[in-house]
Structure formats: C-alpha cells, structure tokens
Amino acid sequence: MSTFSSVEMLQGYLNILTSRQQMISSNMANIDTPGYHTKDVNFSAAMRQVMDQGGPGRGAHLLPAASETAGLPERPDGNNVNVDRESLALAQTQLQFQLGVQLVKSDLQMVLTAIKEGN
Numbered sequence: 001m002s003t004f005s006s007v008e009m010l011q012g013y014l015n016i017l018t019s020r021q022q023m024i025s026s027n028m029a030n031i032d033t034p035g036y037h038t039k040d041v042n043f044s045a046a047m048r049q050v051m052d053q054g055g056p057g058r059g060a061h062l063l064p065a066a067s068e069t070a071g072l073p074e075r076p077d078g079n080n081v082n083v084d085r086e087s088l089a090l091a092q093t094q095l096q097f098q099l100g101v102q103l104v105k106s107d108l109q110m111v112l113t114a115i116k117e118g119n
Contacts, residue, residue, distance in 0.1 A: 010104050012050030016041060017097045023066055024090045027081050035078040038069040040089070 020041040030036040042065070072080040 007104060007107050009050060010100055010107070013047065014097060014100045014104075016043060016046045016050065017093055017100065019046075019066075021090065021093050021097070024086050024093065028083065028086050028090075031079070031081045031083060033079060036081060037079075038072055038081050038086075039066045040069045041066060 020043065023039050023041055027036075027038050027040075046065075069080075072082065072085075074080045
C-alpha cells in the first residue's frame, strides 16, 4: 500500500469518526425529545466500505449510514438516550480520532523525510 492510499484510507477513517461524533452530539441534544431513539454509525461496516471502495479520492468521501441502536431501555416518554453511554462513546470517538490524526502525521512525516533525503 502506498503512502497516499494509506492517507486516503485514514481520511475515510477520520470522516467516519466525525460522522459518529456528530451523531453522538445529536443524541445528546435530543435527550429530552419524546420518542427520540439513539442513533449510531456501524463503524465496522463503514470502515469496510472505505476499504472496499478506496482508491484515489473515493474512499474518503463516503458517508456512513446512521441506524437506531437496538436494545436500549426506553423511558416512559419513549426516549432511550442515556447521557452516560453517550459521554463514553464520545470520549472513545475522540481518542480514536486523535489516533487517526497521529497516523496521518506519521505518514506525512515519512513523505517529508523521503523528499529531504532525495535531494
């Protein structure tokens, strides 16, 4: 795998995490909305889609599909958002995003090193 294709895959990874972070924020914003159900991104399926449809510019622009999270207990108003669960998911997503940024930096540092040593 070339550096540029790995950067594109990492871009897709970061896009999925951004979508997930937005979804979690939306869940938290709707904590008092009657009948609202928690939504999330199927990370594994979205990442598989990035890998399958990767290549120059393709994998990085996919938008993962949102789906309702099954099996969560509902309150009497029909809402099933749990702020503790969402806070944990948000923290996990932020850590994953930081890892992705570090990997992109590392790949780009290798390119910079190759350019400097090529002179």
